[in-house]
Amino acid sequence: MEPAKRIVIIGGGKMGEAILSGWIASDAAPADTIEAKDIVVVTPGIDRRDFLEGMYAVACVGSPSEVTVRPDLVVLAVKPQVMMQVIAELSQEELFCDGEQPALFISIAAGLETARLVHVLPEGSSLVRVMPNMPLMVGAGASCVCASAASTAEQVEYVAALFGCLGRALVVDEGDMDAVCAVSGSGPAYVAAMVESLRDAAADAGLDRQVAEDLALQTVLGTAQLIMETGMTPEAARESICSPGGTTLAALDAMNAAGFDKVFRAGVEAAVRRSKELAQL
Structure with a gap:
C-alpha cells in the first residue's frame, strides 16, 4: 500500500508522543517518508499541545472537529475507558468519514477487541490493532500487531513495518493480545x-x-x-x-x-x- 502522508494521532499522551517522535526520527522504511508536517495531534490540554508543537513541530488541535485535512492514517492512542466516546466524536466529522477514501485506523488500546471497534468506526474504515510498549520512545519498543475483519494482509504488513521502525514488531492472532499486553x-x-x-x-x-x-x-x-x-x-x-x-x-x-x-x-x-x-x- 502507499505510505501514509496525512496522519492524525488521537491522544497526545506518552504513547502518542513516543509514536510520533519515533516515526519523525526514523530513517527506516516505511516511516522514513513521514515528516512533522504530515502529522496532526488531537489532544485536549493546551499545555500539552504547546509542548508537542514546540518539541516536534507537529500541528496540534483540541478536538477532532478542528482537524482540517482528510487523514489516510488515524492512530487511536487514548485509554480504553474513553475510546468509545472518542470514536463517537470523530464519527461525526466529515473528514473522518470519507466513504470513497476511508482511513486506516490503528488502535493501541489494551483490551478492546477489533470487532467492537469496527462496529462503531466510520463506515468503510479499516482497522489494525497494535499493542506497543513504552521503549518505543528510544527506538527499542516491542509491539504486536493483529488483523481485524476490516483489514487486509497488506495493511497489517504495513502497520507492522511502521512499528518495526520503532523497535521490533510481531504479527500475532488477536486471541493472543491479552497475554501480549501482560508480557510486553x-x-x-x-x-x-x-x-x-x-x-x-x-x-x-x-x-x-x-x-x-x-x-x-x-x-x-x-x-x-x-x-x-x-x-x-x-x-x-x-x-x-x-x-x-x-x-x-x-x-x-x-x-x-x-x-x-x-x-x-x-x-x-x-x-x-x-x-x-x-x-x-
Whole structure:
C-alpha cells in the first residue's frame, strides 16, 4: 500500500508522543517518508499541545472537529475507558468519514477487541490493532500487531513495518493480545521494578545507591543483548552463569524459596484478567 502522508494521532499522551517522535526520527522504511508536517495531534490540554508543537513541530488541535485535512492514517492512542466516546466524536466529522477514501485506523488500546471497534468506526474504515510498549520512545519498543475483519494482509504488513521502525514488531492472532499486553505491554514496568529492588538491596548491602542502579541497569541491558545476539535460551544463559556452590546459585535458591517464579506468574495473570475486563467497558 502507499505510505501514509496525512496522519492524525488521537491522544497526545506518552504513547502518542513516543509514536510520533519515533516515526519523525526514523530513517527506516516505511516511516522514513513521514515528516512533522504530515502529522496532526488531537489532544485536549493546551499545555500539552504547546509542548508537542514546540518539541516536534507537529500541528496540534483540541478536538477532532478542528482537524482540517482528510487523514489516510488515524492512530487511536487514548485509554480504553474513553475510546468509545472518542470514536463517537470523530464519527461525526466529515473528514473522518470519507466513504470513497476511508482511513486506516490503528488502535493501541489494551483490551478492546477489533470487532467492537469496527462496529462503531466510520463506515468503510479499516482497522489494525497494535499493542506497543513504552521503549518505543528510544527506538527499542516491542509491539504486536493483529488483523481485524476490516483489514487486509497488506495493511497489517504495513502497520507492522511502521512499528518495526520503532523497535521490533510481531504479527500475532488477536486471541493472543491479552497475554501480549501482560508480557510486553506492561513488562517494562516489571523490569523497572526489578531494577529498583536490585538497587535497594545492593544499597542495603553497603553499595553506593547510584552505582547500584547503574550496575542493575547495565546488567539488564547486557543480559538481554547476550541472549538475543548469541541465540542462547534464557535457561542456557542462567545455567552458564551459575557455578556449583557459588553466589549465583545461592541467590537464586533464596529467590525461589521466596516465591520468585510465582511473583511473575501472578503478575501476568493479573494483567491478563484486567485486559479482559477492559474489553467489557
